[in-house]
Amino acid sequence: MTSADPSPIETDGLTKYYGDVRGLEDLSIAVERGEIFGFLGPNGAGKSTAIRLLLGLLKPTDGEARLLGRDVTDRTELCEAKRQLGYLPSDVTFYNRVTGADVLDYFGRLRGDQRRAELLERFPVPLERNVKAYSSGNRQKLAIVAAFMHDPDLVIMDEPTSGLDPLVQNEFYALLEERQERGGTSFFSSHILSEVRRVCDRVGIIRKGRLIELDTVDNILAEGGTVVTVQLAEEPPVSALEFPGTAHVERQDDTYRLVLAQEFDALIDRLHEYTVLDLTVREASIEDVFMHFYGETDDEDDGERAAQSEPDA
Numbered sequence: 001m002t003s004a005d006p007s008p009i010e011t012d013g014l015t016k017y018y019g020d021v022r023g024l025e026d027l028s029i030a031v032e033r034g035e036i037f038g039f040l041g042p043n044g045a046g047k048s049t050a051i052r053l054l055l056g057l058l059k060p061t062d063g064e065a066r067l068l069g070r071d072v073t074d075r076t077e078l079c080e081a082k083r084q085l086g087y088l089p090s091d092v093t094f095y096n097r098v099t100g101a102d103v104l105d106y107f108g109r110l111r112g113d114q115r116r117a118e119l120l121e122r123f124p125v126p127l128e129r130n131v132k133a134y135s136s137g138n139r140q141k142l143a144i145v146a147a148f149m150h151d152p153d154l155v156i157m158d159e160p161t162s163g164l165d166p167l168v169q170n171e172f173y174a175l176l177e178e179r180q181e182r183g184g185t186s187f188f189s190s191h192i193l194s195e196v197r198r199v200c201d202r203v204g205i206i207r208k209g210r211l212i213e214l215d216t217v218d219n220i221l222a223e224g225g226t227v228v229t230v231q232l233a234e235e236p237p238v239s240a241l242e243f244p245g246t247a248h249v250e251r252q253d254d255t256y257r258l259v260l261a262q263e264f265d266a267l268i269d270r271l272h273e274y275t276v277l278d279l280t281v282r283e284a285s286i287e288d289v290f291m292h293f294y295g296e297t298d299d300e301d302d303g304e305r306a307a308q309s310e311p312d313a
């Protein structure tokens with residue numbers, strides 16, 4: 001590849017409705033070569049819909065998606081892109097009557113298997129056993145070997161570490177980082193914020209089908225790097241403690257929890273108006289910073305009406 005090559009993943013206004021139900025609305029992103037990109041969002045946000053659109057498994061209602069420069073709605077172009085693509089689905093299923101070796105032989109014939117032996121050493125599975133008898137962790141490891149053994153330019157993964165023990169997870173993160181050094185691109189959905197912090201360069205957060213944040217993990221953490229818990233005698237409304245620099249404020253009785261950037265002047269100015277009974281300051285965890293993107297569940301307002309009325313974010 002050269003620097004003039006297209007972004008491995010590009011979407012423009014990508015939209016999918018299932019009848020009246022909004023799956024994904026107006027997604028426009030570009031994932032760059034060598035990036036490890038995390039795709040986050042609560043259940044039902046549209047992550048799997050986006051991944052299935054990217055893989056050409058669903059037809060978009062509107063908009064465009066290109067993988068490695070190829071239009072995924074064009075059969076021939078999609079086939080070309082898939083030669084350089086690895087895919088790791090969320091529910092790994094194989095035909096039951098085959099062994100692990102059969103599965104790898106099959107994918108090897110389709111796309112190549114130059115890294116098969118090396119990956120099997122790192123993610124060992126009982127190759128001669130029927131996959132029906134595999135534990136969920138072994139199924140996932142077999143799927144990792146199958147997705148990466150042709151050394152693809154781009155790998156798309158739906159919750160890749162679910163079911164893996166911590167040691168295997170670490171090996172998996174190391175694999176992504178090694179690939180990155182050689183220019184390999186990784187795109188994955190996740191609910192595990194610690195892994196996002198560890199491996200992702202940038203994240204896109206979707207909610208109710210819409211992209212609500214797209215930034216580097218470092219920037220997002222810097223904007224909400226501190227948690228302040230303060231108890232106030234006057235019990236003002238939450239809005240009284242929302243000022244530029246606060247990412248999130250919540251209240252329980254007389255105690256307020258603020259997630260904010262590490263700039264304390266505005267906080268001190270604001271607290272000056274009240275009687276402070278107690279105050280603690282600590283570094284924010286990634287959960288503190290990301291949780292406000294998730295908020296309440298999305299179940300109550302799926303669908304077209306929600307698309308027209310709710311302000312989002």
Ligand SMILES: Nc1ncnc2c1ncn2[C@@H]1O[C@H](COP(=O)(O)OP(=O)(O)OP(=O)(O)O)[C@@H](O)[C@H]1O
Pocket residue numbers: 018021022023024041042043044045046047048049050302
């Ligand atoms: N085949 C389908 N028919 C109708 N609605 C669907 C279909 N698939 C998904 N949806 C709806 O589209 C929206 C997005 O779902 P999607 O599965 O893409 O979310 P997700 O972010 O992958 O969720 P999870 O984290 O739970 O896997 C949800 O409202 C869901 O109910």
